[in-house]
Amino acid sequence: MQSLLPAPIRSGPVMTDWFFQPSTELGGDAFGHHQLGEHSFAGYLIDVAGHGVGAAMHSVSVMNVMRQRALPGTDFHSPSAVLGSLNEMFQMDSHNGMYFSMWYGVYDLRTRIMNYASAGHHPSYLANPPRTDITPLQTRNLVIGAMPGVSFKEASCAIAPASTLYVFSDGVFEVATKDGRQWGLPDFLPLLSQPPAQDGGEPARLYAAVKQVARAGPLDDDFSMLTVTFT
């Protein structure tokens, strides 16, 4: 999986970084980003339900469709269209009962507007430079593969200079802690308000912070964190 992930982008109008730590049992996380023409940039994360070889292979199949833009007749600038086409292509009846959640966003460098859609996925978060404002970005849609013919809603937001988008899987926050509690998303979110790592390494900072509260041993699920910084 790691070999399929895109190289981080260290300079330019859109910079990316990521951290991926697979769970001991093969998981179903995958993520990526790519340029869409001259003016647009797309990023996404998927999480196939379950563990094992089947879930891992399914995530690779979806990822390859995304990397190759292999959705006939689909405008990849439209998050709702992409999720709709993926839903028709990956119905769980035809894929061993597997479904997946997804977050997909497309940023237009000219307008500084990002269109996004999520399917059965928790929000991604947009942080302003001083980290005083952490905005959830989510649209309420069914998971992908559950039912054919479903339509997907998308939304849009303006991106201020030096904002950072955090896109991550639930393995980032669904951790058992040292004191026997079960962490959830509200427990993780305050970490996004902390000063980010300087000179890169923000996803790794968050991984280290989560590991510090988690019980000993590997995390229960894949830890997938993608950050996108808009200059």
Add this chain to the structure above:
Amino acid sequence: MEFDVTPLEGGIHRVHLNGRMDSPGVDRIELRFTAAVVATGRTAVVDLSDVSFLASMGIRLFITSARALQGKGAKMVLYGASKEVQSVLDTVALDQIIPIAPDESQALALLNA
């Protein structure tokens, strides 16, 4: 994870789930659940009040069961979820294909709607 089935009036089944709906929990009940709930082809109201945790395998069980029942002309309604479980149901927008009610009386009312 365990469950029991109680027949109600009108040929409806009340299915009471108890425990964690994670991978091991769902593995434990899946075959019996399918036989007892889906194979009968009876409309089911599913009580989630004693479900302490709901993960993706639990969601999958609900989706496949509801779709199978729909294929037999029957329905499934979930009800009584705790705040944490309801949050999971909301995130995956499961109510777009399976009705979800706060309690049994409203679940039964949804069936008659």
